[in-house]
Amino acid sequence: MSESQGGPRVERLGRDDWEGVRAVVAGFGVSGFAAADNLTHVGARVVAVDDRETEALTERAELLGVLGADVHLGPGSTAATAMPDDAEVLVVSPGWRPDAPLVAEAERRGIPVWSEVELAWRLREKRPDGTSTPWLAVTGTNGKTTTVRMLESILRAAGLRAVAAGNVGLPLTEAVMDPTPYDVLAVELSSFQLHHTRTVAAESAVCLNVAEDHLDWYPDMDAYARDKGRVYEGVSRACVYNAADPLTEQLVRDADVVEGARAIGFTLGTPGVGMVGLVEDILADRAFVAARATSAAELCTIDDLFSPAPHVVEDALAAAALARAHGVGQAAVRDGLRSFRPDGHRIAVVAEGEAGRGVRWVDDSKATNPHAARSSLLAYDPVVWVAGGLAKGARFDDLVRDVAGRLRGAVLLGHDQHLIAEALARHAPDVPVVRVEGDETAERTGPMGRAVEAAARLAQPGDTVLLAPGCASMDQFTDYAARGDAFAEAVRERLGRPTD
Incomplete structure (x- = not known):
């Protein structure tokens, strides 16, 4: 097959058309x-490559080898020369x-x-009426996971x-290939995933925010x-x-959507017609009620949420808007938000009150920008x-200007x-700053242990010690x-010893 034959063929493929297709x-x-795994399942001839070669990857490679895939691990496996002459599509993580x-090399x-997202969209099962499981998509610099889990x-x-x-x-490929189709998918999409999408068209979508990252x-x-704006392409509701x-x-205005799709804003203020927002402490819907010109529907109260933090309320409003667009009733929105608890390391209280010796200790390690x-x-x-870690090219002047008046002190660690x-x-020259150097892991928890010790010395009763690094973690830790x-x-060990 010549170099130019692969693209046009795969662009037309449905779930049942992959027999013999060479996929990398x-x-x-x-x-x-x-x-x-799923490409192998539908009959494609699969080559998988990764420069890493860990025990876990080797086990996966052996499993897929039994199923007929050709897996190459280790240095050099992802060089341009690794692309087979007969490759027809490249799926990137x-x-x-x-x-x-x-x-x-593929583009040449x-x-x-x-992306794996694009592949999943093309593998989704069609119903007899030609429809498929709808996607409710969420992207944004921050808050994606909380919003998707709430949804x-x-x-x-x-x-x-x-x-x-x-x-x-x-x-997503596992979700769309499930033998029992889902009624609806709550889909979190990163900018990296969106970069390599072409035909994905969510039923409804939200971009929560766009900030430097x-x-x-x-x-x-x-x-x-x-890339964030791609989430709105083809939206139908x-x-x-x-x-x-x-x-x-503006990303909504620039998107090519299905005629009739609505633009729905969310706000921490009083919602206008066609929006969701707050009326005092009530999350209110003026978008999906018949009498929205004159009234609003109560969805829940701030007290129903796991945290009253403004960004948590915003995430809840976004999740509620997507659900309401799908036809979910008010009671289900309330019950779903009331029962939701976040994954770990998202404004998680480690200790407070008496256990915290008068100081609240909060882990928001997921705050990576x-x-x-x-x-x-x-x-x-x-x-x-x-705070601290790998900045990923970010700057901190605007952040410090916005929060300077709240800071009792700052404890910094990590590469940047x-x-x-x-x-x-x-921007906050009067705020005491302690810098923790080193990356060794001796003496309890290493630099994080010393950071907690320094924070304890700065904190006063009624304060919050907040791990909100603003940076990625891979300079000193496996992940956030x-x-x-x-x-x-480190907090638990500190609080388990007498106060200095």
């Missing part, structure tokens, strides 16, 4: 394994850069490059067979925002946007801020702590969860 899967993590050699040869809880409270999938929960991957903010973030509304850290910091006052220290020196665990362990 780049990246063999959770989504990559799911893509390779999240985070694969557009300039990666294998991606560049006219081979389509898809999943609401949909299940409505009696629907639903699951969170995509960037959280099930890989991943500038080590994107050339500029415009490119990052364009509701494009939900953040009224406090005008860029999200300045925008997320800002949302977390604005929920507490006064705060001893524990100097960037936060410099912003604090410029390991960082949060280290914080919680």
Whole structure:
């Protein structure tokens, strides 16, 4: 087959048309394994590659080898020369850069490059009437996982067979290939996943916010925002946007949607017609009620949420809007939000009250960029801020300016702590700053243990010590969860000893 024959054929494929198609899967993590596994299941000839070679990946490779896939692990496996001559499509895992050699080689040869999300969309099962399981899609710089999990809880409270999938929960290829089709999918999409989508068209979608992030991957903010905006392409019911973030509304305006799709704003203020928002402490719907010109429907109260933090309320409003667009009733929205509890390391209280010796200790290790850290910091006052890690090209001046008046002190650790220290020196020069150096793991929890000790010395009764790093974790920890665990362990050990 010539280099130009692969693309046109795969662009027309449905679930039952993959027999003999040569598919290359780049990246063999959770989504990559799911893509390779399901492509093998539908009859494709699969080559999977990953530069890593861990015990877990080797076990997966052996399993797929039995099923007929050809898996190559270890250094050099993802070079441009790894692309087979007869390759027809390249499926890339999240985070694969557009300039990666294998991606560049595919584009040079006219081979389509898809995300696992795009593959899942093409593998979804069609019903007799031509429809398929609808997707309710969520993206944004921050709050995606909380919103998707809230949405999943609401949909299940409505009696629907639903699951969170995509960037959280099930890989989408597994979700769409389930022998018992779901009624609806709550889909979290990162900008990396959206970058390589082409035909995905959610029933309804939201971009929660767009803030500086991943500038080590994107050339500029415009490119990052364009990928976020892809979530609205082809939407048929509701494009939900953040009224406090005008860029999200502009992304809706720029999107090519199905005629009749509505733009629905969410706000922490009083909602206008066609919006959801707050009326005092009530989450109210003026978008999906017949008499919205003159009245609103009560969905729940702030007290029904796991936290009254403003960004949590925003996430709840976004989830409610997507559910209401799908036809979910008010009671299910209330019940779903009332029963929802977040995954770990998202504004999780480690200790407070007597156990916290008069100080609240909060783990928000998931706050991996300045925008997320800002949302977390604005929920507490006064705060001893524990921050630092890998900045990923981000800057901290705007964040520090916004929260300076709340800071009792700051404790900084990690590779790019100097960037936060410099912003604090410029915009909050009176705030005490302790910098924790080193990355060794001796003496309890290493640098995190010393950070907690420093925070304890700065904090006063009634304060909150908040781990909201504003940075990625991989300079010192396996991931944000390991960082949060280290914080919680250090806090528990600190509180288990007499106060100095």
